[in-house]
Amino acid sequence: ANGLIKLDPTRVIGTIDDKVYSGFLEHMGRCIYGGIVDFDCTVPGLTNEKGYRLDVGKALKDLDMPVVRYPGGNFVSSYHWLDAVGPKENRPRRPELAWLGEESNQFGTDEFMEWCEYMGTEPYLCLNMGTGTLDEALAWVEYCNSDKNTYYANLRRKNGHEKPYNVKYWSLGNEVWGPWQVGQMTAEDYSKKAFQWAKALKLLDPDIKLVACGKDGLDTWDFTVTQALITQIDYYSIHLYTSHEEYYKNVTCVAAAERAIQITSRLLDLATITQKAYDKHVKICFDEWNVWDPMRAPGHLGAEEKYTLSDAIAVASWGNLFVRQAPTVGMANIAQCVNVIAPVMTTPTDMLLQTIYYPFLLFTKYMRGQSLNLHVEGPTYKGETGAFFGDYMKWIKTTEPAIMLLDVSAAKKDGIVSIAVVNRSLEEDVVTAFELEGEYKEDVVTYSVYNDDIAAVNTYEKKDVVGIEEKTVKLSELKSFTVKKHSFVMLRITQA
Ligand code: AHR
Structure with missing residues (x-):
């Protein structure tokens, strides 16, 4: 053919936001424990004194992800961040409701912030809008960002972190529309709640950027929520995973994601006009994307995908669509980084780069600047x-x-x-x-x-x-x- x-090269579509090459880490399966950290490692030189897997750190550093989203995902909807700060021996083990496991809380906010610093990446935290309260969310922002003489800022200092972390990106819940979500809500209920949360969070820290919880861009959820929240938010999140066992379906269904972006951006434009939010330029935050089929994927939770060349071709097309849709996409996060739906896999002694690692690496290395x-x-x-x-x-x-x-x-x-x-x-x-x-x-x-x-x-x-x-x-x-x-x-x- x-x-x-x-x-x-003079025909520029727009600037590619570096943040489209961002990542996502969730307390799910072996992503955190056994993925980015291994506190029980016995192999000399594989981890550092903090327990970070050094081989994984290097593989992810090569991907040069500007932002990493944490701690979920579905996990966040029953997560209490206070459980996972302070002396490790005092941290409670909790039942975990998203993936029906147990959470040891040995890796929490301070550990994540330190890991981000080591990686040279910016943190993006997702708030618990399931079992969490607005008070708890405000306390988390205060803990992370405040330089005042107040309780949670002082708790951070007491935990050994004098300087605020200045976490810029915060999202208002995760997949709140999903029946699997703890605290599932209707679009109307979510909009009312998220509006009030956004107001309060910005009163506490006007510099933060808030991400609203969208669906896939095509649902009435997206219409309702963009209309209701456009004046309060900076980003609007959508999620999509693509996959099919047949080759042609697998590599072409990525087109769905491009249409999702186009439709969402029009919904955002419409909301900007109808709500007279003319000073707002809300961008899309595609904060979960990848090739994934939980039914086919082996391993715990159907999450340990084994990626084929066909999947690598699909991931290259995912990269293309983010470049082509550059003017409206402000962030995108490959879901996830290690062991769970991931380009990088580990055993307690070894690491493997899957097929999808390579197209993604080429995109993050070279497809930056202006989209043509x-x-x-x-x-x-x-x-x-x-x-x-x-x-x-x-x-x-x-x-x-x-x-x-x-x-x-x-x-x-x-x-x-x-x-x-x-x-x-x-x-x-x-x-x-x-x-x-x-x-x-x-x-x-x-x-x-x-x-x-x-x-x-x-x-x-x-x-x-x-x-x-x-x-x-x-x-x-x-x-x-x-x-x-x-x-x-x-x-x-x-x-x-
Ligand atoms: O990334 C795995 C899961 O997929 C996330 O926890 C959830 O947000 C989505 O359904």
């Missing part, structure tokens, strides 16, 4: 597609004429144009002509993620079945450049 990609407009031609997919939140895709099927098999985005930063090309065809290489406006240097660096087998996985025995292959080609070769079937290629072209 033939393809065409036309690019003019593109013209793309090529083969299309006209068959069935699917998604984790199923009906959504049925609707997209009836509104989209076809889904492009060449899925592309482009970014420009520091005189380098990066083009991310996913060929989702299962059968055909696409011989692609790049038509680039402007002058460029001769050498083009390319990074490919490919395997002959779409089911290929990395294992502890064979860790590098899927990785990144780097190659330098000549600019003239881009007139007829082969993008292999079911592969992801990133091209880095330097402006002359």
Whole structure:
């Protein structure tokens, strides 16, 4: 098949917020304990004196995530942050209602803040709107951010942390709409409660940025909540996981997420106008996204996904859509970082980078700066597609004429144009002509993620079945450049 990609680097769509490469850590399965920390580790050099897994720290540092969301997820809806501060021997073990486990509270707010500092990332805390109270939420903000002579600020000092952490991002609950959520609410009830919480939280600390709990962008929940909260919030959160056992459905259903962003941004525009919130520029915070099917995933809670090459292709398309939708997305958090629906896996003695780690790494490394407009031609997919939140895709099927098999985005930063090309065809290489406006240097660096087998996985025995292959080609070769079937290629072209 033939393809065409036309690019003019002066045609800027918008600035890519670095925060779209953020992460998420939840007290779920082996994400915290056994993932980012191992307090029982016996392998010399694998952890530091604080119990941080150093190999995991390095793998995540390479992903350069600007923000990490914590502590949930569903977990947060019955979490009392006060249980997890102060002397560790005094911290209560609690039943945990989201994943029906026990929480030791040995890793809490101060440990997370210290870990963020070590990682060079900013914390983003999610508030408990299930069993939690507004008093408790205010106390948490005071504990983290206040430099005054008040009770919770002093408690932080007493716990050995003189300086405030200045946590900027706070979200008003997690998936409050879900029947699985402790404290599920209707959109109306949530809106009323969140409005009052937002007012009080901003009185305490006007500098914080508040994230409202949205659904997937398509529900009446999203209409009601954007209308009710637009004047109080800075970000509006949506969640979506995509996945399908059939290859084409798996790699194309990511389109649902792009439509979710487009629809949500229009709902936000509408709310801005109807509520006369003209000074507000509320951005989307896509604070849970990934390929995930809890029914297929092995391990505890259906959370220990084993990612294939097909999933890596899907994750590359997730990256593309965040770049293309740059003007409206202010943050996105891959869910999650370690062991749970994650690019990085561990055993007590070893670590593994899954297939999806590699496309995500290429995006966070190179797809920053300005997002560029593109013209793309090529083969299309006209068959069935699917998604984790199923009906959504049925609707997209009836509104989209076809889904492009060449899925592309482009970014420009520091005189380098990066083009991310996913060929989702299962059968055909696409011989692609790049038509680039402007002058460029001769050498083009390319990074490919490919395997002959779409089911290929990395294992502890064979860790590098899927990785990144780097190659330098000549600019003239881009007139007829082969993008292999079911592969992801990133091209880095330097402006002359
Ligand atoms: O990331 C796993 C879970 O998925 C989160 O706890 C929840 O918010 C979502 O349903």
